[in-house]
Amino acid sequence: MRKAVALLLVLVVGAGFYVVLANIPFGVDKADVANHYVRNGARETGAVNIVTAIVVAYRGFDTLGEVTVLFIAAVGVGAVLLPASRPAAEEKTEASLIVRTGSRVLFPFIILLGAYILVHGHLTPGGGFQGGAVIASGFLLLYLAWPGQGAARKAFSAVESLSGLAFVAVGILGIVYGVGFLGNFLPLGVRNELLSAGVIPIIYVAIGLKVGAELAGVVGHLMERP
Amino acid sequence: MVSPSLLIAIPLASAFAAPLVALGSKKLVKWIPPLALAADLVIGLVLLPQVLDKVIVVSIGGYPPPFCINLMVGPLGLSLAILISLVGLLVSIYAMGYIKTEPTEKYHVLYLLLTTGALGIVLTGDIFNLFVFFEILCIASYALTAYEKDRPGTEAAIKYLIQGTVGSTFILVAIGFLYGLFGTLNMADIAARVPSAEPLHLFLILAFFVVGFGVEAAIFPLNAWLPDAHSSAPSSVSAILSGIAIKTGVYAIARICYTLMNAQGFLVFLSLIGVITLVVGEIAAYRQKGDIKRMLAYSSVGHIGLIVFAIGIGTSLGLFGALFQLVTHALAKCLLFLAAGYMIYRAGSKKLSDIEGLGRRMPLTAVAFTVAAFSLVGLPPFAGFMSKLSIFCAALKTDRAAYLGFAAVALAATVIEAGYFFRVIQGLYFKGGEKLQSAAGVKEAPATALIPIVVLAGLVVAIGVYPQLVTDVLDGAANELFNRAAYISDVLEAP
């Protein structure tokens, strides 16, 4: 019964998809506002990766909202799970020697890779989200190797807070400089150089640290709590 | 001049700072939401005269509107933002003493971000940005519903999360389709291009939107999560969910139907959904003889139905009535949940039979509860009377048989509503005398709870006696929603 109703609803929704999608041709240029970004994005923002230019400069407000969503998820996972009882956490068996040694060797490289990705967000594919996710997976490795160690919970929440505040502070500095919230008030610099594109690298590093700390926090909460 | 973007930046920055403050002292965190929301309230009130004169369009990022996200600070957005800050401020004061389950610092952060999400929804002028803020609101409410970590709360939260996420999916699909058809995400820009599209496609996209936002607004038949979530959450959370969160869903539906899509043909259908929701909600509330919060939750479903019905009338007067009802219901239902919260806390039970007779032990709380209940039923001289009256006037003025019929049904539903509220109030004052001897410890709520309760009760009476407090602003707001050509030109021709 439940399955039949579900199937019927799915079919109705599918029919709706079909009707609309049939009218949106695939692989054809229908971009309108996007053409402005493509033509002027690199010049206006200084970032050669147009996706980064959109994510951080043109639609930076979305990104601010979206790191907030992740922040809520990290706080919320901590709030809805019961607090970890200390003895239970210590009972866990340690991982094997291979895992521990391996993660000790790999961890710095993973963090380095993550940092590279998030610093070069305006020049190459990648950026804050991807770099942050890589950093978080480095911490996932640490959790696996040393379960129940609590991996510096306070440091995580401090990084989370500071990078979030840095993001908002850069936005408010925009108001102070008269270019509006989240506007760019720094010189654009030379294209394709690491220190170019105004506030984009600053904001993307803040996003990367925040996303990394938050994802690591979500995974950590899930793994540590009973 | 203060920048309206501070309305969102201040609560966000405060929420981000809260974990740092918590590292120093956990006691201080509970002061953050009231302070941030008070700052917002002040900014909103300062901007109000200016906005009533001329709308403010703020480009975020410093590029002209179709190319970046803009805030549309018009009479509608700003009046709702003021309502959200006001209600949010009062509930946050209440929560300072009410929330005792650990980790309290996380509660306050989540609460502040929930209100931030609501503020973003009403102020933004970009459809994808609206989705992002909607997600902020939803995720914060899922987490807060499960905050007590008890059995009903957790179960209600997972139900709410599943249904809400499916709803968000529909919204995102609709946004994708809109982008595929029009190549833009700015609401004014889309609105300007809508006439070029085929009606069938627009109808389907609108249907996806209404289903998506309808989950949060709890319109029938998407309201299954609401009674559980609103009755199982802590009372301060129920208050903000019933007062603010579901209203943002209604706001989004109204904004999309009027400004974005200009869906005149869809409005009768919307009214029909509203009336069905109203009847279902009120009947379900009447049948709740056990749990007072569940009864209040179903009553919220009913009132959402009434607001949606008024939105569907499709005249400027109808929109005015809808917004008026939205404001009065937000104030009154928030008050009911706050008052009920401490009655439940003192009586130690959610059962209607156990709070009987509390009227003599907690006089102020009980009087406030009565005021709010009378306002919701629509008795003069309380605020609810004026708002219901304007909705029925608007429905009668259309002179269309369908709306006259709907209005008659809605009136009948109001009678049902009066039935169950009078039952509770009768119990509060005239029953349970013998039980009170044993419950000698039951005393009045503490000051942190009484301040918001008394202020809200005062507002409900003040608006009822002197409706001009809000009618001028709401008139402007209704006109903003009704006059989409002005909206488009305000945004796209902004300097």
Add this chain to the structure above:
Amino acid sequence: MEQVANYMYYAGGGGLILIGLYMVLAKTNLVKIILGLSFLDTGIHVLLVAIGYVRGRTAPIFSEGIADTTAVVDPVPQALVLTAIVIGVGVLGLALALAIQVYRHYGTLDVAKMKGLKW
């Protein structure tokens, strides 16, 4: 063949959404339902990126050596999807935390066996 080439990405994304929707509606195991939610997300991401794709163009990155006039695909849906992916992982994390909590209370992940509140 032409038709297949034109609509296969839409079919992939839309199909994933529909499979996810079916799992959410028909399954009773909470982890399965949450897996369905994850498919809903992934499906939309594929759909959105496919809507922004333009044949015969390159990725929207003007690195050194690539002229500014190079034709690129639509970058906006990609930016939206980046945002949506991160939102999705937040929701999933919270959902799984709640599922663990539900299991602690009920000892089962089967939503049909939860009698606390009406489903």
Add this chain to the structure above:
Amino acid sequence: MIIIEAILILFMLVAAVATSLFRDLISAVVTCAAVSLLASLLFYLLDAPDVAMAEAAIGAGLTTAMFVVAVRKTKRHEE
């Protein structure tokens, strides 16, 4: 080229159906990760390298880890 893309999409859908059919939740989670990985390949083919990276790191990596943790803390088999 189109054939390869079509096969990838088909694999993705098959993996998704397999996820819904598996009784063993760990297997279901692994096929779900496969769906994410194939989606990330599709993003790459659709000229979206940024999205491909994010989907591979977040969708296939971290989400899978979270699912595995959740399944380990609850019950492994769907009854």
